Amino acid sequence: MRIDLHSHSTASDGTERPAEVVRRARAAGLDVLALTDHDGVGGHREAIEALPEGLTLVPGMELSCRRDGMSVHLLAYLFDEGNAELAAELELIRAARDDRAAAMVARIAELGVPITLDMVTAIAGGGVIGRPHIARAVVAAGAVPTVEDAFTPEWIGTGGRAHVSRYALDPVRAVLLTRAAGGTAVLAHPRAARRGRTVPDAWIAEMAAAGLAGVEADHPDHTSEARAEIRALAADLDLIVTGSSDDHGSLTGHRLGCETTSPDQYERLLASRSATL
Template sequence: MRIDLHSHSTASDGTQPPADVVRRARAQGLDVLALTDHDTVRGHREAIEALPAGLTLVPGMELSCRRAGQSIHLLAYLFDPLDPELVAECARITQAREVRAKLTVERLVELGVPVTWEQVAELAGGSPIGRPHIARAMVVAGAIAEPALAFTPEWIGAGGRAHVTRYALDPERAVRLVRAAGGVAVLAHPKARRRGEEVPDEWIAELARAGLFGVEADHLDHDADARAHVRGLAGELGLAVTGSSDDHGELTGHRLGCETTAAEVYERLTATATGARPVTTGRREA
Protein backbone atom coordinates (compact mmCIF):
# COMPACT_ATOMS: atom_id res chain seq x y z
CA MET A 1 0.00 0.00 0.00
CA ARG A 2 1.40 3.40 -1.05
CA ILE A 3 0.35 6.27 1.24
CA ASP A 4 1.17 9.97 0.84
CA LEU A 5 -0.04 12.11 3.74
CA HIS A 6 0.90 15.65 2.63
CA SER A 7 -0.24 17.40 -0.56
CA HIS A 8 -1.53 20.77 -1.72
CA SER A 9 -3.92 22.05 -4.37
CA THR A 10 -5.17 25.38 -5.68
CA ALA A 11 -7.32 25.55 -2.55
CA SER A 12 -4.14 27.02 -1.04
CA ASP A 13 -0.74 27.32 -2.71
CA GLY A 14 -0.59 24.31 -5.01
CA THR A 15 -0.83 24.72 -8.77
CA GLN A 16 -3.34 21.95 -9.58
CA PRO A 17 -7.07 21.84 -8.73
CA PRO A 18 -8.08 19.28 -6.08
CA ALA A 19 -9.70 17.07 -8.73
CA ASP A 20 -6.47 16.98 -10.68
CA VAL A 21 -4.45 16.22 -7.54
CA VAL A 22 -6.45 13.08 -6.74
CA ARG A 23 -6.36 11.89 -10.36
CA ARG A 24 -2.60 12.37 -10.48
CA ALA A 25 -2.23 10.57 -7.17
CA ARG A 26 -3.95 7.48 -8.51
CA ALA A 27 -1.98 7.67 -11.76
CA GLN A 28 1.19 7.62 -9.65
CA GLY A 29 0.05 4.38 -8.03
CA LEU A 30 -0.99 5.81 -4.69
CA ASP A 31 -3.62 4.01 -2.63
CA VAL A 32 -4.10 6.76 -0.02
CA LEU A 33 -3.65 10.52 -0.31
CA ALA A 34 -4.13 13.25 2.30
CA LEU A 35 -5.11 16.66 0.92
CA THR A 36 -3.58 19.12 3.38
CA ASP A 37 -4.02 22.65 2.07
CA HIS A 38 -2.91 25.50 4.31
CA ASP A 39 -5.48 26.40 6.98
CA THR A 40 -8.46 25.38 4.86
CA VAL A 41 -10.68 22.44 3.93
CA ARG A 42 -12.17 24.19 0.90
CA GLY A 43 -10.65 21.70 -1.56
CA HIS A 44 -12.08 18.57 0.06
CA ARG A 45 -15.48 18.58 -1.65
CA GLU A 46 -14.00 18.81 -5.15
CA ALA A 47 -11.43 16.12 -4.34
CA ILE A 48 -14.13 13.77 -3.04
CA GLU A 49 -16.37 14.31 -6.05
CA ALA A 50 -13.48 13.50 -8.40
CA LEU A 51 -12.01 10.66 -6.35
CA PRO A 52 -10.97 7.83 -8.69
CA ALA A 53 -11.61 4.18 -7.93
CA GLY A 54 -8.84 2.65 -5.88
CA LEU A 55 -7.80 5.86 -4.10
CA THR A 56 -8.73 6.72 -0.51
CA LEU A 57 -8.73 10.38 0.49
CA VAL A 58 -7.72 11.47 3.99
CA PRO A 59 -9.24 14.92 4.64
CA GLY A 60 -6.68 17.15 6.30
CA MET A 61 -4.99 20.54 6.35
CA GLU A 62 -1.67 22.11 7.27
CA LEU A 63 -2.03 24.56 10.14
CA SER A 64 0.19 27.63 10.31
CA CYS A 65 1.90 27.89 13.70
CA ARG A 66 4.62 30.03 15.22
CA ARG A 67 6.72 29.99 18.35
CA ALA A 68 9.40 32.54 19.28
CA GLY A 69 9.20 34.04 15.82
CA GLN A 70 9.75 30.71 14.09
CA SER A 71 7.31 29.22 11.60
CA ILE A 72 6.09 25.71 12.42
CA HIS A 73 3.77 23.58 10.28
CA LEU A 74 1.29 21.14 11.80
CA LEU A 75 -0.51 18.55 9.69
CA ALA A 76 -4.04 17.85 10.93
CA TYR A 77 -5.98 14.78 9.81
CA LEU A 78 -9.54 13.49 10.13
CA PHE A 79 -10.83 16.27 12.40
CA ASP A 80 -14.41 17.55 12.49
CA PRO A 81 -14.36 20.24 9.75
CA LEU A 82 -17.23 22.08 11.49
CA ASP A 83 -15.56 22.32 14.90
CA PRO A 84 -16.30 25.98 15.78
CA GLU A 85 -13.01 26.83 17.48
CA LEU A 86 -10.91 25.31 14.71
CA VAL A 87 -13.02 27.01 12.03
CA ALA A 88 -12.61 30.38 13.78
CA GLU A 89 -8.83 30.02 14.02
CA CYS A 90 -8.52 29.08 10.36
CA ALA A 91 -10.56 32.15 9.39
CA ARG A 92 -8.31 34.35 11.50
CA ILE A 93 -5.16 32.87 9.95
CA THR A 94 -6.52 33.27 6.42
CA GLN A 95 -7.44 36.90 7.01
CA ALA A 96 -3.97 37.59 8.41
CA ARG A 97 -2.40 35.89 5.38
CA GLU A 98 -4.09 38.31 2.99
CA VAL A 99 -2.97 41.34 5.02
CA ARG A 100 0.57 39.97 5.03
CA ALA A 101 0.51 39.32 1.28
CA LYS A 102 -0.56 42.89 0.51
CA LEU A 103 2.19 44.31 2.72
CA THR A 104 4.72 41.97 1.10
CA VAL A 105 3.76 43.16 -2.37
CA GLU A 106 4.13 46.76 -1.22
CA ARG A 107 7.64 46.06 0.11
CA LEU A 108 8.65 44.34 -3.11
CA VAL A 109 7.49 47.32 -5.14
CA GLU A 110 9.57 49.57 -2.86
CA LEU A 111 12.55 47.31 -3.64
CA GLY A 112 11.99 47.79 -7.36
CA VAL A 113 10.18 44.53 -8.20
CA PRO A 114 7.41 45.29 -10.74
CA VAL A 115 4.65 43.15 -9.23
CA THR A 116 1.08 44.19 -8.49
CA TRP A 117 -1.60 42.88 -6.17
CA GLU A 118 -3.81 42.19 -9.20
CA GLN A 119 -1.11 39.96 -10.73
CA VAL A 120 -0.70 37.98 -7.52
CA ALA A 121 -4.47 37.61 -7.09
CA GLU A 122 -4.78 36.33 -10.67
CA LEU A 123 -2.14 33.67 -10.02
CA ALA A 124 -4.00 32.63 -6.85
CA GLY A 125 -7.16 32.09 -8.91
CA GLY A 126 -9.54 32.87 -6.07
CA SER A 127 -7.64 30.82 -3.48
CA PRO A 128 -6.28 32.39 -0.28
CA ILE A 129 -3.14 34.27 -1.33
CA GLY A 130 0.14 33.05 0.11
CA ARG A 131 3.84 33.62 -0.40
CA PRO A 132 4.15 30.98 -3.16
CA HIS A 133 1.76 33.05 -5.29
CA ILE A 134 3.94 36.11 -4.70
CA ALA A 135 7.03 34.06 -5.60
CA ARG A 136 5.43 33.04 -8.89
CA ALA A 137 4.60 36.67 -9.63
CA MET A 138 8.24 37.57 -8.99
CA VAL A 139 9.29 35.01 -11.61
CA VAL A 140 6.85 36.49 -14.13
CA ALA A 141 8.26 39.94 -13.33
CA GLY A 142 11.78 38.71 -14.03
CA ALA A 143 13.06 39.43 -10.52
CA ILE A 144 14.05 35.80 -9.90
CA ALA A 145 14.56 32.72 -12.07
CA GLU A 146 12.47 30.29 -10.03
CA PRO A 147 9.99 30.54 -7.12
CA ALA A 148 12.34 28.91 -4.61
CA LEU A 149 14.70 31.89 -4.88
CA ALA A 150 12.03 34.13 -3.34
CA PHE A 151 12.28 32.36 0.01
CA THR A 152 15.67 33.80 0.97
CA PRO A 153 16.85 36.75 3.09
CA GLU A 154 17.22 38.62 -0.18
CA TRP A 155 13.46 38.64 -0.66
CA ILE A 156 10.53 37.12 1.29
CA GLY A 157 12.24 34.43 3.33
CA ALA A 158 12.40 34.66 7.14
CA GLY A 159 14.22 37.87 8.02
CA GLY A 160 14.25 38.91 4.36
CA ARG A 161 14.04 42.43 3.01
CA ALA A 162 10.38 42.01 2.08
CA HIS A 163 9.41 39.53 4.77
CA VAL A 164 6.28 40.27 6.81
CA THR A 165 5.18 38.28 9.85
CA ARG A 166 1.55 37.35 10.42
CA TYR A 167 -0.74 35.74 12.95
CA ALA A 168 -0.26 32.01 13.51
CA LEU A 169 -1.24 29.54 16.21
CA ASP A 170 0.98 28.51 19.07
CA PRO A 171 1.82 24.90 18.11
CA GLU A 172 0.83 23.39 21.47
CA ARG A 173 -2.56 25.08 21.26
CA ALA A 174 -2.89 23.89 17.68
CA VAL A 175 -2.26 20.27 18.72
CA ARG A 176 -4.91 20.56 21.41
CA LEU A 177 -7.39 22.17 19.00
CA VAL A 178 -6.94 19.33 16.50
CA ARG A 179 -7.36 16.69 19.20
CA ALA A 180 -10.45 18.43 20.61
CA ALA A 181 -11.94 18.30 17.09
CA GLY A 182 -11.36 14.54 17.00
CA GLY A 183 -8.32 14.79 14.75
CA VAL A 184 -4.72 13.63 14.71
CA ALA A 185 -1.73 16.00 14.56
CA VAL A 186 1.64 15.36 12.90
CA LEU A 187 4.55 17.80 12.88
CA ALA A 188 5.56 18.56 9.28
CA HIS A 189 9.24 18.54 8.17
CA PRO A 190 10.60 19.47 11.63
CA LYS A 191 14.26 19.54 10.56
CA ALA A 192 13.93 21.45 7.27
CA ARG A 193 17.28 23.20 7.61
CA ARG A 194 17.18 24.42 4.02
CA ARG A 195 14.06 26.40 4.89
CA GLY A 196 15.60 27.76 8.07
CA GLU A 197 12.75 26.19 10.02
CA GLU A 198 14.38 23.53 12.19
CA VAL A 199 12.17 22.80 15.21
CA PRO A 200 14.21 22.25 18.41
CA ASP A 201 13.97 18.79 19.98
CA GLU A 202 12.71 20.24 23.25
CA TRP A 203 9.78 21.85 21.45
CA ILE A 204 8.92 18.54 19.81
CA ALA A 205 8.97 16.89 23.25
CA GLU A 206 6.54 19.55 24.51
CA LEU A 207 4.24 18.92 21.56
CA ALA A 208 4.38 15.18 22.28
CA ARG A 209 3.21 15.88 25.83
CA ALA A 210 0.39 18.02 24.42
CA GLY A 211 -0.86 15.09 22.35
CA LEU A 212 1.12 15.13 19.09
CA PHE A 213 0.62 11.85 17.19
CA GLY A 214 3.68 11.83 14.98
CA VAL A 215 6.48 13.55 13.09
CA GLU A 216 7.18 13.69 9.37
CA ALA A 217 10.66 12.20 8.88
CA ASP A 218 10.75 11.18 5.22
CA HIS A 219 10.54 14.53 3.41
CA LEU A 220 12.69 15.91 0.61
CA ASP A 221 13.78 18.81 2.84
CA HIS A 222 15.38 16.28 5.23
CA ASP A 223 18.78 14.84 4.44
CA ALA A 224 19.80 11.37 5.67
CA ASP A 225 21.08 12.68 9.01
CA ALA A 226 17.89 14.65 9.64
CA ARG A 227 15.72 11.63 8.85
CA ALA A 228 17.71 9.43 11.21
CA HIS A 229 17.56 12.05 13.94
CA VAL A 230 13.78 12.48 13.61
CA ARG A 231 13.25 8.73 13.73
CA GLY A 232 15.40 8.40 16.82
CA LEU A 233 13.60 11.24 18.55
CA ALA A 234 10.22 9.77 17.61
CA GLY A 235 11.25 6.49 19.19
CA GLU A 236 12.23 8.24 22.41
CA LEU A 237 8.98 10.20 22.57
CA GLY A 238 6.64 7.43 21.44
CA LEU A 239 5.62 9.27 18.27
CA ALA A 240 4.65 7.77 14.92
CA VAL A 241 6.84 8.45 11.87
CA THR A 242 5.35 9.51 8.55
CA GLY A 243 6.67 10.18 5.06
CA SER A 244 5.10 12.47 2.48
CA SER A 245 5.71 14.31 -0.78
CA ASP A 246 4.49 17.77 0.28
CA ASP A 247 3.56 18.12 -3.37
CA HIS A 248 2.58 21.57 -4.68
CA GLY A 249 2.18 20.61 -8.35
CA GLU A 250 4.39 22.52 -10.76
CA LEU A 251 6.09 24.38 -7.91
CA THR A 252 7.63 21.15 -6.62
CA GLY A 253 7.89 19.18 -9.85
CA HIS A 254 4.76 17.02 -9.51
CA ARG A 255 6.29 14.73 -6.92
CA LEU A 256 3.24 12.92 -5.49
CA GLY A 257 4.29 9.62 -3.94
CA CYS A 258 8.01 10.40 -3.84
CA GLU A 259 7.91 9.74 -0.07
CA THR A 260 5.36 7.51 1.64
CA THR A 261 4.04 6.41 5.04
CA ALA A 262 4.01 2.83 6.32
CA ALA A 263 0.65 1.06 6.27
CA GLU A 264 0.79 0.28 10.00
CA VAL A 265 1.22 3.96 10.83
CA TYR A 266 -1.74 4.86 8.63
CA GLU A 267 -3.84 2.22 10.38
CA ARG A 268 -2.91 3.67 13.79
CA LEU A 269 -3.74 7.16 12.60
CA THR A 270 -7.19 6.27 11.31
CA ALA A 271 -7.93 4.23 14.43
CA THR A 272 -7.01 7.19 16.64
CA ALA A 273 -9.12 9.82 14.83
CA THR A 274 -12.76 10.33 15.78
CA GLY A 275 -13.66 13.56 13.97
CA ALA A 276 -13.94 12.21 10.42
CA ARG A 277 -13.21 9.12 8.34
CA PRO A 278 -11.22 8.49 5.16
CA VAL A 279 -13.24 8.69 1.95
CA THR A 280 -13.32 6.16 -0.89
CA THR A 281 -14.91 6.71 -4.33
CA GLY A 282 -16.78 9.80 -3.24
CA ARG A 283 -18.50 8.25 -0.20
CA ARG A 284 -17.47 8.25 3.41
CA GLU A 285 -16.41 4.88 4.74
CA ALA A 286 -18.72 3.31 7.29
Protein backbone atom coordinates in the same frame (compact mmCIF):
# COMPACT_ATOMS: atom_id res chain seq x y z
CA MET B 1 -0.42 -0.21 -0.06
CA ARG B 2 1.17 3.15 -0.97
CA ILE B 3 0.24 6.10 1.26
CA ASP B 4 1.18 9.78 0.87
CA LEU B 5 -0.04 12.00 3.72
CA HIS B 6 1.00 15.51 2.61
CA SER B 7 0.02 17.26 -0.63
CA HIS B 8 -1.18 20.64 -1.88
CA SER B 9 -3.52 21.96 -4.56
CA THR B 10 -4.64 25.35 -5.87
CA ALA B 11 -6.74 25.62 -2.70
CA SER B 12 -3.45 26.93 -1.29
CA ASP B 13 -0.03 27.05 -2.95
CA GLY B 14 -0.06 24.00 -5.21
CA THR B 15 -0.21 24.42 -8.98
CA GLU B 16 -2.94 21.86 -9.82
CA ARG B 17 -6.61 21.84 -8.93
CA PRO B 18 -7.72 19.24 -6.34
CA ALA B 19 -9.30 17.08 -9.04
CA GLU B 20 -6.00 16.92 -10.90
CA VAL B 21 -4.09 16.16 -7.70
CA VAL B 22 -6.18 13.08 -6.94
CA ARG B 23 -5.99 11.97 -10.57
CA ARG B 24 -2.21 12.23 -10.52
CA ALA B 25 -2.06 10.47 -7.16
CA ARG B 26 -3.83 7.42 -8.55
CA ALA B 27 -1.71 7.52 -11.70
CA ALA B 28 1.37 7.50 -9.45
CA GLY B 29 0.16 4.26 -7.89
CA LEU B 30 -1.05 5.69 -4.60
CA ASP B 31 -3.81 3.98 -2.63
CA VAL B 32 -4.20 6.71 0.02
CA LEU B 33 -3.64 10.46 -0.31
CA ALA B 34 -4.05 13.25 2.23
CA LEU B 35 -4.89 16.66 0.76
CA THR B 36 -3.37 19.13 3.21
CA ASP B 37 -3.65 22.63 1.86
CA HIS B 38 -2.52 25.48 4.06
CA ASP B 39 -4.94 26.74 6.71
CA GLY B 40 -8.11 25.62 4.99
CA VAL B 41 -10.21 22.85 3.52
CA GLY B 42 -11.38 24.56 0.35
CA GLY B 43 -10.13 21.76 -1.91
CA HIS B 44 -11.79 18.83 -0.19
CA ARG B 45 -15.15 18.89 -1.95
CA GLU B 46 -13.65 18.98 -5.44
CA ALA B 47 -11.17 16.24 -4.54
CA ILE B 48 -13.93 13.99 -3.18
CA GLU B 49 -16.14 14.54 -6.22
CA ALA B 50 -13.24 13.67 -8.56
CA LEU B 51 -11.85 10.80 -6.49
CA PRO B 52 -10.67 7.97 -8.77
CA GLU B 53 -11.64 4.40 -8.04
CA GLY B 54 -9.12 2.75 -5.77
CA LEU B 55 -7.90 5.94 -4.06
CA THR B 56 -8.81 6.81 -0.47
CA LEU B 57 -8.73 10.52 0.39
CA VAL B 58 -7.72 11.60 3.90
CA PRO B 59 -9.07 15.12 4.52
CA GLY B 60 -6.53 17.38 6.18
CA MET B 61 -4.73 20.70 6.20
CA GLU B 62 -1.35 22.16 7.09
CA LEU B 63 -1.76 24.59 9.97
CA SER B 64 0.49 27.65 10.20
CA CYS B 65 2.20 27.83 13.59
CA ARG B 66 4.96 29.96 15.07
CA ARG B 67 7.05 30.01 18.20
CA ASP B 68 9.94 32.32 19.04
CA GLY B 69 9.82 33.75 15.53
CA MET B 70 10.15 30.34 13.86
CA SER B 71 7.56 28.79 11.56
CA VAL B 72 6.28 25.37 12.56
CA HIS B 73 3.96 23.35 10.34
CA LEU B 74 1.33 21.00 11.74
CA LEU B 75 -0.56 18.48 9.62
CA ALA B 76 -4.11 18.11 10.96
CA TYR B 77 -6.18 15.15 9.75
CA LEU B 78 -9.77 13.94 9.98
CA PHE B 79 -11.04 16.82 12.13
CA ASP B 80 -14.57 18.21 12.25
CA GLU B 81 -14.51 21.04 9.70
CA GLY B 82 -17.48 22.63 11.45
CA ASN B 83 -15.77 22.93 14.83
CA ALA B 84 -16.41 26.54 15.87
CA GLU B 85 -13.15 27.22 17.70
CA LEU B 86 -10.98 25.78 14.95
CA ALA B 87 -12.97 27.60 12.27
CA ALA B 88 -12.52 30.91 14.12
CA GLU B 89 -8.75 30.42 14.27
CA LEU B 90 -8.62 29.57 10.58
CA GLU B 91 -10.47 32.77 9.78
CA LEU B 92 -7.91 34.78 11.77
CA ILE B 93 -5.04 33.02 9.99
CA ARG B 94 -6.52 33.56 6.54
CA ALA B 95 -7.20 37.25 7.25
CA ALA B 96 -3.61 37.63 8.43
CA ARG B 97 -2.40 35.98 5.22
CA ASP B 98 -4.36 38.51 3.16
CA ASP B 99 -3.03 41.46 5.17
CA ARG B 100 0.52 40.17 4.89
CA ALA B 101 0.20 39.68 1.14
CA ALA B 102 -0.89 43.29 0.71
CA ALA B 103 2.00 44.54 2.84
CA MET B 104 4.58 42.40 1.05
CA VAL B 105 3.34 43.45 -2.37
CA ALA B 106 3.64 47.09 -1.30
CA ARG B 107 7.23 46.53 -0.15
CA ILE B 108 8.15 44.76 -3.38
CA ALA B 109 6.64 47.60 -5.41
CA GLU B 110 8.71 50.06 -3.36
CA LEU B 111 11.78 48.04 -4.36
CA GLY B 112 10.96 48.70 -7.99
CA VAL B 113 9.14 45.52 -9.04
CA PRO B 114 5.76 46.37 -10.60
CA ILE B 115 3.52 43.72 -9.06
CA THR B 116 0.06 44.29 -7.60
CA LEU B 117 -2.18 42.52 -5.13
CA ASP B 118 -4.58 41.79 -7.99
CA MET B 119 -1.80 39.90 -9.75
CA VAL B 120 -1.10 37.81 -6.65
CA THR B 121 -4.80 37.15 -6.06
CA ALA B 122 -5.19 36.00 -9.66
CA ILE B 123 -2.25 33.61 -9.30
CA ALA B 124 -3.80 32.22 -6.09
CA GLY B 125 -7.00 31.59 -8.04
CA GLY B 126 -9.24 31.84 -5.01
CA GLY B 127 -7.02 29.69 -2.83
CA VAL B 128 -5.40 30.66 0.47
CA ILE B 129 -2.72 33.23 -0.41
CA GLY B 130 0.84 32.27 0.48
CA ARG B 131 4.35 33.46 -0.21
CA PRO B 132 4.72 31.13 -3.22
CA HIS B 133 1.98 33.12 -4.99
CA ILE B 134 3.88 36.34 -4.33
CA ALA B 135 7.08 34.69 -5.51
CA ARG B 136 5.40 33.64 -8.74
CA ALA B 137 4.31 37.24 -9.30
CA VAL B 138 7.90 38.43 -8.76
CA VAL B 139 9.05 35.86 -11.34
CA ALA B 140 6.32 36.98 -13.78
CA ALA B 141 7.52 40.58 -13.38
CA GLY B 142 11.02 39.49 -14.41
CA ALA B 143 12.76 40.39 -11.15
CA VAL B 144 14.05 36.85 -10.51
CA PRO B 145 14.29 33.76 -12.74
CA THR B 146 12.70 31.20 -10.38
CA VAL B 147 10.35 31.03 -7.40
CA GLU B 148 13.22 29.77 -5.26
CA ASP B 149 15.20 32.92 -6.09
CA ALA B 150 12.41 35.01 -4.56
CA PHE B 151 12.80 33.21 -1.22
CA THR B 152 16.02 35.03 -0.31
CA PRO B 153 16.96 37.97 1.94
CA GLU B 154 16.80 40.15 -1.16
CA TRP B 155 13.07 39.53 -1.48
CA ILE B 156 10.59 37.49 0.60
CA GLY B 157 12.82 35.07 2.49
CA THR B 158 12.33 35.17 6.25
CA GLY B 159 13.79 38.44 7.46
CA GLY B 160 14.21 39.63 3.87
CA ARG B 161 13.68 43.14 2.53
CA ALA B 162 10.05 42.47 1.60
CA HIS B 163 9.20 39.90 4.26
CA VAL B 164 6.30 40.55 6.63
CA SER B 165 5.37 38.40 9.62
CA ARG B 166 1.79 37.40 10.35
CA TYR B 167 -0.45 35.80 12.95
CA ALA B 168 0.06 32.09 13.53
CA LEU B 169 -0.86 29.60 16.23
CA ASP B 170 1.51 28.31 18.88
CA PRO B 171 2.12 24.67 17.88
CA VAL B 172 0.89 23.27 21.19
CA ARG B 173 -2.35 25.21 20.86
CA ALA B 174 -2.69 23.92 17.30
CA VAL B 175 -2.38 20.33 18.55
CA LEU B 176 -5.00 20.95 21.23
CA LEU B 177 -7.38 22.59 18.73
CA THR B 178 -7.01 19.67 16.32
CA ARG B 179 -7.73 17.14 19.03
CA ALA B 180 -10.69 19.15 20.35
CA ALA B 181 -12.11 19.05 16.80
CA GLY B 182 -11.88 15.26 16.80
CA GLY B 183 -8.79 15.10 14.61
CA THR B 184 -5.21 13.94 14.87
CA ALA B 185 -1.99 15.86 14.30
CA VAL B 186 1.45 15.16 12.83
CA LEU B 187 4.41 17.55 12.87
CA ALA B 188 5.53 18.30 9.30
CA HIS B 189 9.19 18.21 8.18
CA PRO B 190 10.72 19.10 11.58
CA ARG B 191 14.31 18.74 10.32
CA ALA B 192 14.04 20.61 7.00
CA ALA B 193 17.21 22.61 7.61
CA ARG B 194 17.25 24.29 4.21
CA ARG B 195 14.08 26.13 5.25
CA GLY B 196 15.88 27.70 8.22
CA ARG B 197 15.81 26.74 11.90
CA THR B 198 14.61 23.25 12.78
CA VAL B 199 12.12 22.30 15.47
CA PRO B 200 13.85 21.59 18.80
CA ASP B 201 13.32 18.20 20.40
CA ALA B 202 11.99 19.91 23.55
CA TRP B 203 9.18 21.51 21.53
CA ILE B 204 8.29 18.17 19.96
CA ALA B 205 8.16 16.58 23.42
CA GLU B 206 5.88 19.39 24.61
CA MET B 207 3.61 18.86 21.60
CA ALA B 208 3.58 15.11 22.25
CA ALA B 209 2.48 15.73 25.83
CA ALA B 210 -0.40 17.82 24.41
CA GLY B 211 -1.51 14.98 22.15
CA LEU B 212 0.65 15.13 19.00
CA ALA B 213 0.19 11.80 17.24
CA GLY B 214 3.22 11.68 14.98
CA VAL B 215 6.16 13.22 13.15
CA GLU B 216 6.96 13.32 9.45
CA ALA B 217 10.35 11.62 9.00
CA ASP B 218 10.52 10.66 5.34
CA HIS B 219 10.32 13.97 3.52
CA PRO B 220 12.22 15.22 0.45
CA ASP B 221 13.87 17.97 2.53
CA HIS B 222 15.23 15.56 5.16
CA THR B 223 18.70 14.05 5.04
CA SER B 224 19.24 10.42 5.97
CA GLU B 225 20.75 11.59 9.27
CA ALA B 226 17.70 13.74 10.00
CA ARG B 227 15.37 10.82 9.30
CA ALA B 228 17.28 8.62 11.73
CA GLU B 229 17.13 11.34 14.41
CA ILE B 230 13.37 11.73 13.98
CA ARG B 231 12.79 7.99 14.19
CA ALA B 232 14.80 7.78 17.38
CA LEU B 233 12.88 10.67 18.92
CA ALA B 234 9.56 9.17 17.79
CA ALA B 235 10.47 5.91 19.50
CA ASP B 236 11.30 7.75 22.72
CA LEU B 237 8.01 9.68 22.63
CA ASP B 238 5.86 6.83 21.24
CA LEU B 239 4.96 8.85 18.15
CA ILE B 240 3.81 7.63 14.74
CA VAL B 241 6.35 8.05 11.93
CA THR B 242 5.01 9.20 8.57
CA GLY B 243 6.43 9.73 5.10
CA SER B 244 5.06 12.19 2.57
CA SER B 245 5.89 13.95 -0.68
CA ASP B 246 4.71 17.46 0.29
CA ASP B 247 3.88 17.79 -3.41
CA HIS B 248 3.04 21.27 -4.74
CA GLY B 249 2.65 20.29 -8.39
CA SER B 250 5.09 21.89 -10.81
CA LEU B 251 6.69 23.92 -8.00
CA THR B 252 8.14 20.72 -6.54
CA GLY B 253 8.47 18.64 -9.68
CA HIS B 254 5.25 16.61 -9.50
CA ARG B 255 6.58 14.27 -6.86
CA LEU B 256 3.45 12.61 -5.45
CA GLY B 257 4.40 9.27 -3.92
CA CYS B 258 8.15 9.96 -3.79
CA GLU B 259 7.95 9.39 -0.01
CA THR B 260 5.30 7.24 1.65
CA THR B 261 3.93 6.14 5.02
CA SER B 262 3.95 2.46 5.96
CA PRO B 263 0.52 0.82 6.30
CA ASP B 264 1.07 -0.03 9.97
CA GLN B 265 1.83 3.61 10.80
CA TYR B 266 -1.21 4.72 8.81
CA GLU B 267 -3.37 2.36 10.86
CA ARG B 268 -1.91 3.84 14.03
CA LEU B 269 -2.78 7.31 12.73
CA LEU B 270 -6.41 6.32 12.15
CA ALA B 271 -6.57 4.75 15.59
CA SER B 272 -5.11 7.89 17.20
CA ARG B 273 -7.95 9.91 15.70
CA SER B 274 -10.51 7.46 17.10
CA ALA B 275 -8.97 7.91 20.55
CA THR B 276 -9.92 11.61 20.52
CA LEU B 277 -13.61 10.98 19.86
